[in-house]
Amino acid sequence: MTRTVTVGLDGSAESRAAADWAAHEAQLRGLPLKLVQVWEPVPAPMAQAPLLGAETQQHWTERIPREAADGIRRRHPGVDVTVEQLTGAPADTLLDAAKDSELLVLGSRGLSGVGGFLVGSVGLSVVAHAELPVVLVRAGEQAAAENGTNPASATPSRPVVLGIDAGAPADAVLEFAFTEAARRDTALRVVHGWSLPPYYAYGLGMDAGLNDELFRWEAAALTEALRPWRLKHPAVEVALESRVGSAADHLVDASREASLVVIGRRIRRGALGAHIGPVAHGVLHHSTAPVAVVSHD
Numbered sequence: 001m002t003r004t005v006t007v008g009l010d011g012s013a014e015s016r017a018a019a020d021w022a023a024h025e026a027q028l029r030g031l032p033l034k035l036v037q038v039w040e041p042v043p044a045p046m047a048q049a050p051l052l053g054a055e056t057q058q059h060w061t062e063r064i065p066r067e068a069a070d071g072i073r074r075r076h077p078g079v080d081v082t083v084e085q086l087t088g089a090p091a092d093t094l095l096d097a098a099k100d101s102e103l104l105v106l107g108s109r110g111l112s113g114v115g116g117f118l119v120g121s122v123g124l125s126v127v128a129h130a131e132l133p134v135v136l137v138r139a140g141e142q143a144a145a146e147n148g149t150n151p152a153s154a155t156p157s158r159p160v161v162l163g164i165d166a167g168a169p170a171d172a173v174l175e176f177a178f179t180e181a182a183r184r185d186t187a188l189r190v191v192h193g194w195s196l197p198p199y200y201a202y203g204l205g206m207d208a209g210l211n212d213e214l215f216r217w218e219a220a221a222l223t224e225a226l227r228p229w230r231l232k233h234p235a236v237e238v239a240l241e242s243r244v245g246s247a248a249d250h251l252v253d254a255s256r257e258a259s260l261v262v263i264g265r266r267i268r269r270g271a272l273g274a275h276i277g278p279v280a281h282g283v284l285h286h287s288t289a290p291v292a293v294v295s296h297d
Helices: 013-029 054-075 090-097 121-129 171-184 198-202 208-232 247-255 278-286
Strands: 005-008 033-039 081-087 103-110 134-138 160-163 188-194 238-244 260-266 291-296
Touching: 005 013, 005 090, 013 033, 013 054, 013 103, 013 134, 013 171, 033 054, 033 090, 054 081, 081 090, 090 103, 090 121, 103 121, 121 134, 121 278, 160 171, 160 247, 171 188, 171 208, 171 260, 171 291, 188 208, 188 247, 208 238, 238 247, 247 260, 247 278, 260 278, 278 291
Parallel strands: 005 033, 005 103, 033 081, 103 134, 160 188, 160 260, 188 238, 260 291
Antiparallel strands: 134 291
16 A cells, blocks of 8 residues: 555644645645545534535535645645545544554644644544554644745754654654754754753762763763664764753753654553653653654553
8 A cells, every 4th residue: 555644634833834844744744745634523412503514514524634735735736635534533534544644733722922732632642542653733934834944045944853762762763863864965963961860859969070970971871772774874963952941841942953852752551551651741841843653562
């Protein structure tokens, strides 16, 4: 079956930004783009209400995806665009529609006056259950900048930012980040946040020599984790940042100058069910750049 880049479309500004981002990504990958619109059934009494009647449903199921596809074909003439209209629970239906895709892209609403995202229940559910990479894109200037590249100038792309756990690096996350940087012909900025020993929390001192040793150890662990991937992708310029403090906070700061932020999510199949970790949660809600969440075992 032909691989695709799939994007969820609901007519919002966020989903339109996601569709444009996905079209650019499909072009970079040489893949077709599939626009998926999910119509969630409503109870019969509500469907008969004036605002949810036949004309409204026709607008959603015909006009919105048609206009979105036409616009993408104009702006991205080299991309093969198809439309798929489905009925069902949005998160489950989107995941099923994207099961043969390389990437699933969704819109995420920005909060006016607040430095963060409003990641809705559908987006969070998709991220928590997906086993393929999921990218969340917000509407706005940075998301609309086509991955940080200005086609009208020679300005290079913004870097791809990668959040990494140097002690347990995941191959799928590293491969995704390095490949995305290579596709964009841009640098990879690797951000690693780590915590000081517990006795710092109790106000106990620490000699400068041991402090320096901790920094050297963390930097060495990060360098070693990246070594095979730098050899595999020698053309990708890599900048390393190993810093004390919250990994999520450092990644959010880095997102302001990024074309894409890449983070991992461990797949958990236990009794507690699927969920996302605190770092992913913080980055998804506050990053100003598109965020790719790559699941891994």
